Amino acid sequence: MPELPEVETTLRGVVPHLVGRRITGVEVRQRRLRWPVPKQIDALAGRVVADASRRGKYLLFDVAPGAVILHLGMSGSLRVVAAGAGWRKHDHLALSLDSGRAIRFHDPRRFGCVLFCAGDPLAHRLIRDLGPEPLGDGFHAGYLAGVAAGRRGGIKQLLMDSRVVVGVGNIYACEALFLAGIHPRRAAGRVAGSRLETLVAAVKEVLGRSIEMGGTTLRDFLREDGEPGYFKQSLLVYGREGEPCKRCGGVVRRFVQVGRSTFYCPGCQR
Ligand SMILES: [Zn+2]
Incomplete structure (x- = not known):
């Protein structure tokens, strides 16, 4: 199961490919993840990813206004591929970017999620009650x-x-x-x-x-x-x-x- 270090590693891996990039297309092939992928995700084309961060095991992509909230669940992973690369089994969703690359969400067990939050993601019901980050100053x-x-x-x-x-x-x-x-x-x-x-x-x-x-x-x-x-x-x-x-x-x-x-x-x- 992806634990916090894998999620942090994933974040560091996608940041250089994602932040500052414009989303040119979204393809959802499997909507039934832990929770259904909402229609707002399909409408992200044209948005710029202003920032990407992590809170607990949630990845947050700032696509102002709003944010994508992504959790890897039990078996999820993200991969950066050439936009035209073939889809593998269990690749459920892709964000194509103006760099010619795409970020694909892969999750055989589908306990992960890709959600959209219109407001501040830190106030989202999945995130607001989380304790401090273990590597942050708040954990002492x-x-x-x-x-x-x-x-x-x-x-x-x-x-x-x-x-x-x-x-x-x-x-x-x-x-x-x-x-x-x-x-x-x-x-x-x-x-x-x-x-x-x-x-x-x-x-x-x-x-x-x-x-x-x-x-x-x-x-x-x-x-x-x-x-x-x-x-x-x-x-x-x-x-x-x-x-x-x-x-x-x-x-x-x-x-x-x-x-x-x-x-x-x-x-x-x-
Ligand atoms: Zn001992």
């Missing part, structure tokens, strides 16, 4: 302490709540908690402030590093061959059940927490 230990206070639920659940902080998916939550030495099930309200500070730094490090690695495969990501194969080599606990902990040599364990696999080292995380 004091903030997290305020949110965690009195909460009995596990710290991992809190980290993965998009109203608390956006884009910390399961892999990143496991990795950050390992780096910070905090047990995933520890009650959020019972993690000391100094440890929350370590945790916030760990979240930023894990996501930042992943984005850097995503950046190195950017060319591939935008070509036909697709998936960014970043990050896997450097995972410390995620997907390593039964293998030795890279820090203490103990055994990495897994349990299921709120329906998701949690990996941790009992020796290193308390």
